[in-house]
Amino acid sequence: MTLWLLDHLLERIVRTGTLTRVWVDGRRRGFGDDTGPEVVMAVHDRRLPWRLLLNPSLALGDAYMDGTVTLPSADIRQLLDLLCRNLGTGSAPWAVNRLARAARFVARRAAQHNPAHRAADRVAHHYDLPDRLYDLFLDADRQYSAAYFLSGDDDLDTAQAQKKRHIAAKLCLAPGQRVLDIGCGWGGLALHLAQHQGDASVIGITLSREQLRIATARAERAGLAQRVDFQYRDYRHLQGRFERVVSVGMFEHVGVTHYRAFFRRLHDLLSDDGVALLHTIGRSDGPGATDPWIRKYIFPGGYIPALSEILPHIEDSGLIVTDIEVLRLHYAQTLAHWLARFQANRAQFDAVHDARFQRMWEFYLAGSEMAFRHGGMVVFQIQMARRQDAVPLVRDYITETERRHPLPPPVTPPSRF
Numbered sequence: 583m584t585l586w587l588l589d590h591l592l593e594r595i596v597r598t599g600t601l602t603r604v605w606v607d608g609r610r611r612g613f614g615d616d617t618g619p620e621v622v623m624a625v626h627d628r629r630l631p632w633r634l635l636l637n638p639s640l641a642l643g644d645a646y647m648d649g650t651v652t653l654p655s656a657d658i659r660q661l662l663d664l665l666c667r668n669l670g671t672g673s674a675p676w677a678v679n680r681l682a683r684a685a686r687f688v689a690r691r692a693a694q695h696n697p698a699h700r701a702a703d704r705v706a707h708h709y710d711l712p713d714r715l716y717d718l719f720l721d722a723d724r725q726y727s728a729a730y731f732l733s734g735d736d737d738l739d740t741a742q743a744q745k746k747r748h749i750a751a752k753l754c755l756a757p758g759q760r761v762l763d764i765g766c767g768w769g770g771l772a773l774h775l776a777q778h779q780g781d782a783s784v785i786g787i788t789l790s791r792e793q794l795r796i797a798t799a800r801a802e803r804a805g806l807a808q809r810v811d812f813q814y815r816d817y818r819h820l821q822g823r824f825e826r827v828v829s830v831g832m833f834e835h836v837g838v839t840h841y842r843a844f845f846r847r848l849h850d851l852l853s854d855d856g857v858a859l860l861h862t863i864g865r866s867d868g869p870g871a872t873d874p875w876i877r878k879y880i881f882p883g884g885y886i887p888a889l890s891e892i893l894p895h896i897e898d899s900g901l902i903v904t905d906i907e908v909l910r911l912h913y914a915q916t917l918a919h920w921l922a923r924f925q926a927n928r929a930q931f932d933a934v935h936d937a938r939f940q941r942m943w944e945f946y947l948a949g950s951e952m953a954f955r956h957g958g959m960v961v962f963q964i965q966m967a968r969r970q971d972a973v974p975l976v977r978d979y980i981t982e983t984e985r986r987h988p989l990p991p992p993v994t995p996p997s998r999f
């Protein structure tokens with residue numbers, strides 16, 4: 583019965599590609615149309631089909647982490663690519679889609695309560711992991727957000743430098759301005775703005791003590807401690823006025839029930855002639871819910887918004903939207919780089935984390951890439967101001983500013999601090 587159930591699910595899902603499943607007792611069966619490379623999926627637990635039926639994403643992620651699904655002929659990226667390509671084309675069983683949609687609707691609000699005390703624990707869960715982990719897959723500047731690829735051949739460090747320059751251009755920085763970076767990570771963007779873009783004075787805030795320690799040491803080492811100040815602080819507890827406010831890859835932690843407060847705070851922190859830029863992952867297919875596996879293991883409290891969920895709160899705050907860019911596939915490419923680096927550095931990983939943790943991280947990176955390739959995920963860059971004339975009349979200033987700023991030399995990796 584359980585094998586029948588698994589085969590029924592696979593029959594309905596896998597229409598293109600070549601999947602061979604190997605059951606607990608060694609029995610094999612093929613699915614798909616025999617195109618593309620064969621992916622062999624071995625199942626070692628008879629209960630898996632029921633779990634897949636009830637909670638597909640959680641069950642598959644758990645099974646991969648626990649080793650109850652193994653992939654003798656492929657890696658997790660190929661399996662997820664095959665499954666997501668098929669699910670994305672709408673060939674998933676109708677009932678599964680309907681159930682998933684209903685569950686998403688109920689789960690969405692319940693999971694998004696993210697008050698300040700909980701936000702700090704949730705950030706620590708992810709960003710206070712042993713420091714070396716991030717060196718094994720991120721670029722030298724530890725940019726933990728989508729890079730910006732001008733060409734498919736750009737390497738990761740170049741694409742991340744292009745991302746910082748692109749954001750700086752949209753901020754229209756003038757010399758000596760005060761900038762706030764909400765969710766500053768290990769400090770790379772703040773240091774870039776202070777060093778290469780008009781001598782800005784920057785305050786960067788994070789809820790990770792480990793990030794704060796490293797970002798502060800980097801500012802001191804660069805001789806920028808007078809102009810770049812990193813603080814352990816929640817965005818709700820910040821006072822002051824800034825000519826520029828930027829937030830990159832942080833809004834995903836805010837939670838949908840806090841958007842109103844977030845944009846009101848942003849409005850109050852921005853000076854009258856100020857410019858703000860929000861860079862966040864978003865959904866192009868309308869409101870949804872956080873994938874249960876991602877919520878459980880990677881980003882508790884995280885939520886990816888649709889534009890329709892963000893814009894009403896910007897309008898309500900008194901800010902005006904002056905520009906929106908939708909970056910497609912840049913994050914898929916970034917994640918492919920991260921996964922390739924992670925896999926290339928596996929030997930070093932062994933010293934730090936056990937095999938289960940490694941499979942968890944691999945599933946996270948590969949699954950996220952597929953969400954951008956096939957699942958409607960994109961990145962929104964939303965520029966906002968309090969006044970219509972805060973930015974130039976036409977958009978050419980963005981590329982012109984980028985042209986005037988050659989990419990800076992490579993940075994010293996944070997791991998040296």
Ligand SMILES: C[S@@+](CC[C@H](N)C(=O)[O-])C[C@H]1O[C@@H](n2cnc3c(N)ncnc32)[C@H](O)[C@@H]1O
Pocket residue numbers: 701705709724725726727764765766767768787788789790793815816817818829830831832835836
């Ligand atoms: C994915 S990282 C992005 C870091 C950096 N901007 C980058 O692009 O590499 C998210 C950052 O948001 C910060 N963060 C999350 N929730 C926050 C909050 N409530 N207040 C301030 N920072 C927060 C985290 O500490 C972390 O630095």
